[in-house]
Amino acid sequence: MLPEGVLINGLTGEVSPGTGKYTKRLSELREIFQDQTELDRLVEVEGDPVVYEVIEYRKEGSDLFFGTTxxxxxxxxxxxxxxxxxxxxxxxxxxxxxxxxGHGVLLLESRKGETKVVRMDPGVCAFIPPDWAHRSINVGSEKLVFVWVCNVDAGHDYGDILKHGMRKIVVDRDGKDTIMNNPHYSL
Known part of the structure; x- marks a missing residue:
């Protein structure tokens, strides 16, 4: 294994060289939004918009990988x-x-139910401790681009979040992003 420089465009999220990519459209995120009727309307009217794209760089044999969202x-x-x-x-x-x-909110939740928020503004590097759920939310009017770094063996467990939701949601209230209790959260 040899060192390598990887170019990341901080405005577009492009990674060169990239080794993998996937896109999530609004219709694929139906379970996580509160108003599914409005989601279905937006999918129909706006042609199922892209919500986010992930591009990764993975070096065979390495314990780390990284990329952009x-x-x-x-x-x-x-x-x-x-x-x-x-x-x-x-x-x-x-x-x-x-x-x-861009500008966002990183919503974090421990398995014990503690919630924390880290603002995602340019130059902010957020540490996500082990065993904390994490969700990124774009609260701005432009693209939110961030670089992530993780161990290749960490894996993703979406089950609890899809089944129960997260305890908090982030909504626009009078032009401000507001964190509130999730009315659909279930234990």
């Missing part, structure tokens, strides 16, 4: 576009998010 601005009934949110399958592994451009 580029989130589009948007809302569903005032609830900002967000990622699915996940815990790691390996409960002893954390992650790092470094915001390149």
């Amino acid at each position: 580029t989130m589009e601005p948007g809302k569903v009934s005032g609830e900002f576009f967000m990622t699915r949110g996940h815990f790691h399958q390996r409960r002893d592994m954390g992650e790092v998010y470094y915001t390149q451009s």
